[in-house]
Amino acid sequence: xxxxxxxxxxxxxxxxxxxxxxxxxxxxxxxxxxxxxxxxxxxxxxxxxxxxxxxxxxxxxxxxxxxxxxxxxxxxxxxxxxxxxxxxxxxxxxxxxxxxxxxxxxxxxxxxxxxxxxxxxxxxxxxxxxxxxxxxxxxxxxxxxxxxxxxxxxxxxxxxxxxxxxxxxxxxxxxxxxxxxxxxxxxxxxxxxxxxxxxxxxxxxxxxxxxxxxxxxxxxxxxxxxxxxxxxxxxxxxxxxxxxxxxxxxxxxxxxxxxxxxxxxxxxxxxxxxxxxxxxxxxxxxxxxxxxxxxxxxxxxxxxxxxxxxxxxxxxxxxxxxxxxxxxxxxxxxxxxxxxxxxxx
Amino acid sequence: xxxxxxxxxxxxxxxxxxxxxxxxxxxxxxxxxxxxxxxxxxxxxxxxxxxxxxxxxxxxxxxxxxxxxxxxxxxxxxxxxxxxxxxxxxxxxxxxxxxxxxxxxxxxxxxxxxxxxxxxxxxxxxxxxxxxxxxxxxxxxxxxxxxxxxxxxxxxxxxxxxxxxxxxxxxxxxxxxxxxxxxxxxxxxxxxxxxxxxxxxxxxxxxxxxxxxxxxxxxxxxxxxxxxxxxxxxxxxxxxxxxxxxxxxxxxxxxxxxxxxxxxxxx
Ligand SMILES: Nc1ncnc2c1ncn2[C@@H]1O[C@H](COP(=O)(O)OP(=O)(O)OP(=O)(O)O)[C@@H](O)[C@H]1O
Ligand SMILES: [Mg+2]
Numbered sequence: 241x242x243x244x245x246x247x248x249x250x251x252x253x254x255x256x257x258x259x260x261x262x263x264x265x266x267x268x269x270x271x272x273x274x275x276x277x278x279x280x281x282x283x284x285x286x287x288x289x290x291x292x293x294x295x296x297x298x299x300x301x302x303x304x305x306x307x308x309x310x311x312x313x314x315x316x317x318x319x320x321x322x323x324x325x326x327x328x329x330x331x332x333x334x335x336x337x338x339x340x341x342x343x344x345x346x347x348x349x350x351x352x353x354x355x356x357x358x359x360x361x362x363x364x365x366x367x368x369x370x371x372x373x374x375x376x377x378x379x380x381x382x383x384x385x386x387x388x389x390x391x392x393x394x395x396x397x398x399x400x401x402x403x404x405x406x407x408x409x410x411x412x413x414x415x416x417x418x419x420x421x422x423x424x425x426x427x428x429x430x431x432x433x434x435x436x437x438x439x440x441x442x443x444x445x446x447x448x449x450x451x452x453x454x455x456x457x458x459x460x461x462x463x464x465x466x467x468x469x470x471x472x473x474x475x476x477x478x479x480x481x482x483x484x485x486x487x488x489x490x491x492x493x494x495x496x497x498x499x500x501x502x503x504x505x506x507x508x509x510x511x512x513x514x515x516x517x518x519x520x521x522x523x524x525x526x527x528x529x530x531x532x533x534x535x536x537x538x539x540x541x542x543x544x545x546x547x548x549x550x551x552x553x554x555x556x557x558x559x560x561x562x563x564x565x566x567x568x569x570x571x572x573x574x575x576x577x578x579x580x581x582x583x584x585x
Numbered sequence: 586x587x588x589x590x591x592x593x594x595x596x597x598x599x600x601x602x603x604x605x606x607x608x609x610x611x612x613x614x615x616x617x618x619x620x621x622x623x624x625x626x627x628x629x630x631x632x633x634x635x636x637x638x639x640x641x642x643x644x645x646x647x648x649x650x651x652x653x654x655x656x657x658x659x660x661x662x663x664x665x666x667x668x669x670x671x672x673x674x675x676x677x678x679x680x681x682x683x684x685x686x687x688x689x690x691x692x693x694x695x696x697x698x699x700x701x702x703x704x705x706x707x708x709x710x711x712x713x714x715x716x717x718x719x720x721x722x723x724x725x726x727x728x729x730x731x732x733x734x735x736x737x738x739x740x741x742x743x744x745x746x747x748x749x750x751x752x753x754x755x756x757x758x759x760x761x762x763x764x765x766x767x768x769x770x771x772x773x774x775x776x777x778x779x780x781x782x783x784x785x786x787x788x789x790x791x792x793x794x795x796x797x798x799x800x801x802x803x804x805x806x807x808x809x810x811x812x813x814x815x816x817x818x819x820x821x822x823x824x825x826x827x828x829x830x831x832x833x834x835x836x837x838x839x840x841x842x843x844x845x846x847x848x849x850x851x852x
Binding site for chain 2: 429432433436437438439440441443444447448450451453454455456457458459465469
């Protein structure tokens with residue numbers, strides 16, 4: 241427990257020092273971009289890893305968070321067919337960001353409601369279609385979203401810093417720290433949630449739904465709670481994306497982004513806390529690492545081959561595989577002194 | 586509903602006119618049953634008689650085509666399993682049912698779900714009330730491990746337990762849900778004689794702690810020695826009910842079930 245906290249703190253501090261030790265703007269922006277995907281993967285893991293529901297529309301929550309937050313911060317007017325158009329003045333960026341989280345959570349609630357009516361393969365299809373519909377809306381509701389022309393000049397998030405006043409978080413280092421802070425927050429929320437009564441209820445639902453019901457776990461409510469939280473965190477990741485990249489187009493809803501999140505979670509180890517982080521670092525940074533070295537098509541072949549190799553040799557993912565190795569070492573270390581008990585005590 | 590002088594309902598569980606048809610098959614026909622508090626009641630009958638189906642209906646996993654189930658004077662027909670469990674009616678399963686990928690400790694801790702109150706905010710912010718509750722639930726989990734004599738297995742994955750230990754854990758999970766009425770579906774199936782004897786002692790201890798038990802079991806030594814009251818089902822019909830002595834001498838029961846059952850028990 242204490243060991244776990246200490247190593248967590250050391251890793252966070254080390255990550256926070258990166259812009260100081262290695263102030264390469266390219267590196268920082270690449271890591272920040274991977275960080276946003278990692279947050280999205282952490283949120284997907286809540287649903288896929290802990291409740292066992294395969295949602296293949298997760299990019300929808302990311303995109304809803306991004307568009308809502310961007311639109312609220314830019315302000316918009318739409319004609320909904322009433323006498324006067326709906327006009328929304330630009331909101332402060334953090335308010336817009338919170339709005340994005342709320343909107344994504346609302347859709348998460350809807351998905352949770354649906355999940356218990358349509359199960360298994362049908363649920364997967366519903367989630368895929370959901371993201372597709374969102375993309376169509378973003379493409380075609382040009383009055384609101386600018387369609388394929390993209391939303392541009394999205395304002396960055398800002399922060400009040402003692403001495404400097406309100407600082408716009410636009411530098412590469414500031415963006416990096418922002419994403420890191422959000423990532424740590426998402427990780428801690430998920431970790432605390434999973435190691436609690438409601439987290440155990442979700443795992444029970446994943447492991448054995450029939451048994452879970454028999455001990456009084458309200459599986460429907462439990463699934464809805466996790467769906468809302470998962471969507472909310474994905475929405476936050478989308479908001480971060482909108483205000484750091486500062487331009488979004490309907491492609492944020494593309495299936496490939498959902499697949500990227502799934503790969504990160506599954507390769508890292510679904511249902512483990514560190515899984516999406518480890519998987520996200522590998523598959524988020526790999527394209528950038530390979531970019532300078534090989535042709536794009538070779539890049540994707542390596543990406544695919546690595547994925548297959550990981551799942552072949554570590555079917556549960558990287559984190560559980562290494563966890564087993566560590567445990568084995570710990571046991572053997574503990575056993576050794578017992579052979580010479582006099583010396584060890 | 587009649588209520589005795591002490592304010593206790595006379596009947597904990599009652600089934601009236603329960604019938605079930607699936608795809609033209611009559612699986613249960615007009616079954617009545619009353620379970621009085623503090624008793625050990627057994628439901629016996631040959632394979633396919635409808636015992637597990639009756640359990641599924643009582644615990645909310647199946648809806649009867651006709652009839653009603655009352656628990657603590659309340660109509661629970663058609664309620665969700667988790668709602669019925671919340672009222673204090675908990676069942677174990679005929680086929681071993683555990684959270685295989687979780688440790689034994691986690692299995693039982695999860696099963697104490699209804700004994701906790703903490704919500705999302707408490708968990709996310711690790712509020713003091715949440716921490717206290719977690720400590721309390723963990724203490725109760727250790728107590729339950731002691732009762733089941735599974736302390737030495739606490740950190741093992743449930744899937745790695747022996748068959749007998751898994752059966753025991755399955756009952757422990759149901760017990761952790763703090764039932765007033767516990768439904769046990771063939772808890773001793775597949776256990777060797779000494780394990781069965783241990784199991785019988787455990788069922789006694791559970792009953793002595795004030796939990797009413799409704800038992801489905803094929804081991805006639807166990808049934809006859811611990812039951813206060815027995816109901817016999819055959820092909821979905823109730824063919825007899827009464828004390829162990831009455832049941833053992835009932836000609837129809839002997840013909841339909843005990844004949845072979847007694848021979849098996851003697852062999
Ligand atoms: N969902 C279902 N659909 C169709 N038939 C079913 C269903 N559930 C049970 N049955 C049938 O109902 C009958 C009673 O089954 P049940 O499992 O209740 O028997 P049981 O008394 O528990 O037997 P055993 O002693 O073997 O456990 C059987 O003939 C079974 O095939
Ligand atoms: Mg049965």
